[in-house]
Amino acid sequence: MKILISADMEGATGVTWPADVLPGTPQWERCRSMFTSDVNAAALGFLDGGADEVLVNEAHWSMRNLLLEHMDERVQMLTGKHKSLSMVEGIQHGDVDAVAFIGYHTGAGTEGVLAHTYLANSITGVWLNGARASEGLLNAHVAAEYGVPVVLVTGDDLTCVDAEGYAPDARKVAVKDYVSRYAAVCRTPARTAADIRAAAKTACALAGRRDPVAGKTFTVELEFDAEHLAAAATVVPGVAASGERRVAYTSATMYEGIRTFKAVTTIVSAAVEEQYG
Numbered sequence: 338m339k340i341l342i343s344a345d346m347e348g349a350t351g352v353t354w355p356a357d358v359l360p361g362t363p364q365w366e367r368c369r370s371m372f373t374s375d376v377n378a379a380a381l382g383f384l385d386g387g388a389d390e391v392l393v394n395e396a397h398w399s400m401r402n403l404l405l406e407h408m409d410e411r412v413q414m415l416t417g418k419h420k421s422l423s424m425v426e427g428i429q430h431g432d433v434d435a436v437a438f439i440g441y442h443t444g445a446g447t448e449g450v451l452a453h454t455y456l457a458n459s460i461t462g463v464w465l466n467g468a469r470a471s472e473g474l475l476n477a478h479v480a481a482e483y484g485v486p487v488v489l490v491t492g493d494d495l496t497c498v499d500a501e502g503y504a505p506d507a508r509k510v511a512v513k514d515y516v517s518r519y520a521a522v523c524r525t526p527a528r529t530a531a532d533i534r535a536a537a538k539t540a541c542a543l544a545g546r547r548d549p550v551a552g553k554t555f556t557v558e559l560e561f562d563a564e565h566l567a568a569a570a571t572v573v574p575g576v577a578a579s580g581e582r583r584v585a586y587t588s589a590t591m592y593e594g595i596r597t598f599k600a601v602t603t604i605v606s607a608a609v610e611e612q613y614g
Contacts, residue, residue: 338544339390340383341436341485343424343476344376346397347451348492349440350512350529354519358451360399371526372397372440373404375491375512378530379439380412382537388544392433396424397440422592423599425476428483429592435544436480437489437537441496444471446560449495450513450521455602459609461582462560470557471496475598477503478591481550488540491533493521506543508536555594558585559601562614569608570601 346358349372356364380391393414395403400418408414420426428436443449446462447469454463454472463470465478473496477487487504490497497509512529513521524532560583561567570576570584575597579585584601588594 338388338434338541339392339432340380340388340488340541340544341425341427341433342376342379342383342391342393343396343436343438343441344372344393344403345424345438345440345442345472346372346402347440347442347453348496348512349375350526351523352440353450353513353521353523355451355457358397360402365402369402369404370407372402373407374526374530375533376403376439377408377412378533379437379489379491379537380409382534383437383541384409384411385534386538386541388541392427394420394424394426422479422595424472425479428480428485431483433483433485434546435488435540436476436485437491437540438473438476438487438500439489439491439533441473441490441492441500442471443493443495443499444469444474447471447495447499448515448518449499450493450515450518452518455598456606459562459566459605459614460559460602461562464558466556468502471499473500474503475591475595478550478555479595481547482591484547484549486543486545486547488543489533489537491529491536508540508543510536553591554587554589555591556585556587557594557598558583561605566605566608566614569604572604573597573600576601
């Protein structure tokens with residue numbers, strides 16, 4: 338049994354505001370250990386439950402945040418940027434039996450601690466086939482195309498609610514309770530590590546490849562906080578204006594859909610001006 342852990346940071350234990358997740362800040366340095374604790378706890382739980390292999394894919398910002406030296410020696414970690422499937426890189430090789438979303442968060446324009454979708458700001462909403470889309474929802478559809486179930490999700494309490502929509506059978510662990518975008522009632526690392534490890538152990542019972550989902554099409558719509566960002570996004574082939582500050586595109590597979598999404602967000606982020614956005 339091989340488990341892939343997609344590890345994001347905004348939903349980690351103790352994280353509540355931007356400096357906690359911005360590489361290079363003192364707060365980020367402090368929060369790295371709590372982020373690592375969450376991910377290592379999940380890995381240990383999967384190993385407790387019978388997993389033979391755990392691969393951690395770093396999915397936050399620089400994708401160089403976790404402290405490898407603090408991970409269990411049986412864990413392997415994929416670190417660094419420029420990966421074909423970004424947050425769920427590694428799922429496409431046919432040897433992953435389940436995926437866990439650790440440290441996840443809610444989507445842009447919704448309530449949740451540090452809520453966003455891919456870009457920390459600029460994107461005010463994302464919809465997939467008409468439904469509000471978080472990173473969890475987008476990545477779950479990618480996983481489904483490869484027959485890989487989502488078996489565990491951790492983050493704030495609203496992230497767990499969001500996950501009910503795309504992975505109803507998965508185990509969920511809330512490491513903090515939402516108060517505002519930059520405030521939460523947080524549990525201690527000792528408590529969250531125990532909760533995550535226990536949930537991951539039971540989540541192993543849900544592992545096992547499924548029939549790949551095929552034959553669907555995916556329409557993704559994005560809304561930005563400035564008109565020029567929508568215009569910039571239309572540089573990507575197939576992406577067209579769909580309304581004021583909105584663009585949309587349709588993909589035959591979610592593999593294509595997530596790669597187009599990554600191209601759009603890369604171009605848009607380069608078009609953001611420091612003061613005016």
